[in-house]
Amino acid sequence: MNKSLLKNYARLVARRGVNVQKGQDVIINSNIEIAYFTELVVKECYKAKARSVRVEWSNDEISKMNYKYQSLETLSTIPAWAEERLKYYVETLPAQIHLLSSDPDAFNDVDQVKMNKVRMATGPIIMKYREQMDNKYQWTIVGIPGEKWAKKIFPNDSKKVAMKKLWNAIIHTTRVDGNPEANWDAHNKDIREKCNKLNDLVIKELHYKSKNGTDFTVGLDKTALFAGGSEKTLGGVEYNPNMPTEECFTSPNKLSANGTIYSTKPLSVMGKVVNDFGFKFENGKVVEVLAKCEEHKKLLEQLISLDEGARMLGEVALVPFNSPVNETGILFFNTLYDENACCHLALGRAFNECIRDYQKLSEEEINKIGLNKSMIHVDFMVGSSDLNITATTYSGESVAIFKDGTWAI
Numbered sequence: 008m009n010k011s012l013l014k015n016y017a018r019l020v021a022r023r024g025v026n027v028q029k030g031q032d033v034i035i036n037s038n039i040e041i042a043y044f045t046e047l048v049v050k051e052c053y054k055a056k057a058r059s060v061r062v063e064w065s066n067d068e069i070s071k072m073n074y075k076y077q078s079l080e081t082l083s084t085i086p087a088w089a090e091e092r093l094k095y096y097v098e099t100l101p102a103q104i105h106l107l108s109s110d111p112d113a114f115n116d117v118d119q120v121k122m123n124k125v126r127m128a129t130g131p132i133i134m135k136y137r138e139q140m141d142n143k144y145q146w147t148i149v150g151i152p153g154e155k156w157a158k159k160i161f162p163n164d165s166k167k168v169a170m171k172k173l174w175n176a177i178i179h180t181t182r183v184d185g186n187p188e189a190n191w192d193a194h195n196k197d198i199r200e201k202c203n204k205l206n207d208l209v210i211k212e213l214h215y216k217s218k219n220g221t222d223f224t225v226g227l228d229k230t231a232l233f234a235g236g237s238e239k240t241l242g243g244v245e246y247n248p249n250m251p252t253e254e255c256f257t258s259p260n261k262l263s264a265n266g267t268i269y270s271t272k273p274l275s276v277m278g279k280v281v282n283d284f285g286f287k288f289e290n291g292k293v294v295e296v297l298a299k300c301e302e303h304k305k306l307l308e309q310l311i312s313l314d315e316g317a318r319m320l321g322e323v324a325l326v327p328f329n330s331p332v333n334e335t336g337i338l339f340f341n342t343l344y345d346e347n348a349c350c351h352l353a354l355g356r357a358f359n360e361c362i363r364d365y366q367k368l369s370e371e372e373i374n375k376i377g378l379n380k381s382m383i384h385v386d387f388m389v390g391s392s393d394l395n396i397t398a399t400t401y402s403g404e405s406v407a408i409f410k411d412g413t414w415a416i
Contacts, residue, residue, distance in 0.1 A: 349390020
C-alpha cells in the first residue's frame with residue numbers, strides 16, 4: 008500500500024476519528040500483526056499534541072489460549088488492577104482508538120459456552136464504568152487489513168493480493184483518497200442534513216417490508232432523534248466514532264418491535280460467522296430465533312440470553328443499499344463495514360444521545376422513555392434491494408422513507 012495513503016489514513020484517524028485534543032491521553036487497542044500501522048497512528052496522535060499515547064496489544068492466538076487454559080473462575084474475575092484502570096479512565100477520559108484486523112473465524116474452535124459465561128460475569132462490571140464515560144470522551148473504530156481477515160474475504164487470492172484488495176476497499180470506503188479531512192467534513196454534512204429531514208417528520212413508527220419475508224414494525228418515542236456521521240462529547244468536542252459510516256440511526260422504544268425480520272448478510276457472533284437467520288418479535292422481545300442451521304440458531308439463542316436487554320432492540324439504522332460499502336460488492340465479515348452496507352438493527356444497548364436533551368434527564372426519566380439497557384450491542388443487517396420502509400408520524404401522516412432499498416426522502 009502507498010505509504011502516503013497510509014500516513015493520510017493514520018492522520019485521519021487521529022484528527023477526524025478521535026480528534027485528539029492538546030494535552031489529552033490516548034489509548035490505542037491494536038493487534039500485534041498491524042504494529043506497522045499502529046506506529047503511524049501513535050505518531051499522528053503526538054503530532055496532534057497528545058499528552059501520552061499507550062498501546063494495548065492483542066493477539067488472537069494468545070486470546071484463544073487464555074480461553075483454553077484458564078479456568079472459568081479466573082477468566083470471570085476482573086483483577087483489582089484492571090478495575091482501577093477502568094476507574095482511571097472514568098477520571099481522565101482518554102481518547103480511545105480501536106484498530107480492527109482480526110480473523111472473523113478466530114474463535115471458531117473456542118468453547119462458546121465458556122465464552123458466554125465469561126461475558127455474563129464480567130460484562131456488568133465493565134458496563135458500570137462505560138456508562139459513567141458515555142458521551143464524555145472521543146472514540147473511534149477503524150479497520151486495518153490482517154492476513155487472515157483478507158483471505159476470508161478473498162479466499163482464491165494469494166495473501167499479498169488479498170491484502171492489497173482489502174486495503175483498496177478500506178481506503179475507498181473511508182474516503183482517504185484526495186483530501187481525507189475535507190472529504191469527511193463534506194460527508195458529515197450530508198448525513199447531518201438527512202438526519203434533520205428525518206427528525207422534522209417526528210416519526211412514531213417504522214414499517215419494514217421485503218420479499219424475503221420481512222414484515223416488521225418498530226416504534227420511536229416522540230423525543231427520539233436520528234443521528235449520524237460525527238458526534239460531539241458533552242464538552243463539545245467533535246469526533247467520528249465509526250469510519251466508515253453511512254447510517255442515520257436512532258434508538259427505538261424497547262417494547263415496540265413486532266413482526267418478523269430477516270438478516271440479509273452474515274454476522275460474526277462470539278467469533279463464529281452465522282448466516283440465513285432472522286428474529287420474530289412480540290412486544291419488543293425476540294420470541295423466536297429463525298435460522299436454517301441449528302448450530303447458528305443455538306449461538307444466537309446464547310447471544311440473546313446474555314442479559315434481559317439482549318433480546319430487545321437498542322438501535323434502528325437507515326443505510327441506502329447503494330452505499331459506497333455495498334457498491335464494493337464485498338462481504339467484509341466485519342460488522343463495522345457490513346453494517347454500513349445497508350439498513351440494520353441492533354440487539355442490546357440503546358444510545359442515550361438519541362433522545363432530545365438527554366443530558367438534562369435523570370436515569371429514571373430515560374428509563375421511562377423506553378431505552379434498552381444491555382451489556383451487548385450487536386448489529387445485524389436487514390437491508391436489501393427491495394426493502395421498503397414506511398413511517399407513520401405523530402401527526403398521523405404516512406411517509407415513504409425507503410423505496411427499493413434506498414432513500415425516498
